[in-house]
Amino acid sequence: MPAKPSQSDVELEKFKIDAETKRQEYRHNVLKVMLGTMIVGVAAALFPFMQQLAESIFAERIETIKKDAAIATLREKNQLEKQMEEWRHQLALNQEQFSQRTSNRQYMESLATEARSERIGKRIIIAEFFSFLAEDNERRTQWAAFRDHLYKLQLKLNDERTTLLTTRNDPSATEADRESAQERLDQIERLENPDKDTAQRRTCNVQNEGVLRKATINDHRIREVTYCQGAKIRGDLSPEIILIHSSHSSQLSQSVNHYLSNSGYAVHIVIGRDGTAVQLARFDQWGSHAGTSKWKDRTGLSRYSVAIELVNWGKLGGTDKEPRAWTGAEVPSEEVFVASHKHSPNTKALWHAYTNEQIETLLVLIKAIADTYNISREDIVGHEDVSPGRKTDPGPAFPWSRIDKALEAQPASTE
Numbered sequence: 367m368p369a370k371p372s373q374s375d376v377e378l379e380k381f382k383i384d385a386e387t388k389r390q391e392y393r394h395n396v397l398k399v400m401l402g403t404m405i406v407g408v409a410a411a412l413f414p415f416m417q418q419l420a421e422s423i424f425a426e427r428i429e430t431i432k433k434d435a436a437i438a439t440l441r442e443k444n445q446l447e448k449q450m451e452e453w454r455h456q457l458a459l460n461q462e463q464f465s466q467r468t469s470n471r472q473y474m475e476s477l478a479t480e481a482r483s484e485r486i487g488k489r490i491i492i493a494e495f496f497s498f499l500a501e502d503n504e505r506r507t508q509w510a511a512f513r514d515h516l517y518k519l520q521l522k523l524n525d526e527r528t529t530l531l532t533t534r535n536d537p538s539a540t541e542a543d544r545e546s547a548q549e550r551l552d553q554i555e556r557l558e559n560p561d562k563d564t565a566q567r568r569t570c571n572v573q574n575e576g577v578l579r580k581a582t583i584n585d586h587r588i589r590e591v592t593y594c595q596g597a598k599i600r601g602d603l604s605p606e607i608i609l610i611h612s613s614h615s616s617q618l619s620q621s622v623n624h625y626l627s628n629s630g631y632a633v634h635i636v637i638g639r640d641g642t643a644v645q646l647a648r649f650d651q652w653g654s655h656a657g658t659s660k661w662k663d664r665t666g667l668s669r670y671s672v673a674i675e676l677v678n679w680g681k682l683g684g685t686d687k688e689p690r691a692w693t694g695a696e697v698p699s700e701e702v703f704v705a706s707h708k709h710s711p712n713t714k715a716l717w718h719a720y721t722n723e724q725i726e727t728l729l730v731l732i733k734a735i736a737d738t739y740n741i742s743r744e745d746i747v748g749h750e751d752v753s754p755g756r757k758t759d760p761g762p763a764f765p766w767s768r769i770d771k772a773l774e775a776q777p778a779s780t781e
Contacts, residue, residue, distance in 0.1 A: 542658035570594035577641035581734035633673035641723030679718035705762035
């Protein structure tokens with residue numbers, strides 16, 4: 367039987383265990399300090415390398431982005447060159463035929479008209495194309511001038527858009543300023559992207575019916591004209607006023623499509639240059655068209671008025687010899703009316719004249735609407751009358767005297 371350990375032996379063994387435990391703890395702590403020192407040293411040594419590696423990766427990414435952009439630009443350039451080459455084949459099957467065509471004024475003018483119906487970027491390309499190919503020096507100069515005008519217009523529109531967006535989104539701006547900014551933004555959008563949202567746009571089979579000789583109102587609609595429901599009809603209307611607008615465009619279809627899309631605005635009738643009328647809203651419905659406006663004791667006249675819009679460029683730019691619309695499109699001199707606006711009586715300007723066909727159709731419509739809804743001559747006014755200082759349509763080219771004569775009444779008061 368083994369001898370029982372003495373008290374001193376037990377204490378000695380316990381001392382040894384405690385000593386070994388402390389030695390292990392000390393060794394562990396020393397190792398942690400050494401490892402920490404090594405990590406800090408390695409990190410310090412690797413930091414410049416890691417920084418350089420990160421910068422290298424970032425630089426490579428920048429170069430990749432630049433290369434992608436260059437490839438995209440080259441691809442777009444190649445596409446444009448391909449498009450121009452296709453135009454070359456389409457329009458110049460051989461040099462003799464092309465020479466004959468470019469010498470034909472009517473042919474070149476039809477090409478110019480087609481060019482101006484495209485978005486502004488494509489018009490610049492077309493103008494550049496014809497300024498290069500035209501054999502006639504006069505035509506070449508005209509196309510080059512048109513191209514330069516479009517470049518300037520594009521830069522101007524970019525600057526104007528920035529200002530308009532600031533105004534539209536400024537909560538401290540007046541309602542009139544914000545609405546006016548939005549209207550102009552819509553104009554710029556139509557100029558730069560005339561085919562935008564075509565897939566979402568309602569369609570309207572507009573027939574060139576010409577001058578309207580009779581107007582019968584049944585269930586708040588003119589039975590003798592094409593009816594296409596506009597996209598932005600807002601509520602019920604009890605007509606008290608007939609409000610005349612101009613479209614600031616030259617094509618009936620363009621104006622109609624604008625109101626069939628989600629433009630945010632609506633009129634009741636649009637009248638084309640040939641007298642063709644299209645109804646876009648019933649006369650017991652209203653949509654936004656007057657903006658900030660006042661007539662007599664009424665404000666916000668969209669809710670109280672029938673809106674009739676005539677296709678017309680409105681105020682023109684350019685010179686007496688080369689009048690142009692706000693889009694840069696040329697306007698025939700025989701369609702130009704020189705006069706001062708009643709809001710600026712000391713300043714003469716160029717205005718787009720209304721056609722006799724338009725006015726004849728308008729007179730028929732006004733008589734029918736005024737009789738049906740008991741609207742007096744005094745309440746047949748222009749946008750310029752209800753929003754003075756903000757609007758200038760229908761402008762000095764509009765023949766108010768013919769309205770007076772047709773209705774056998776005195777001119778409307780504009781107070």
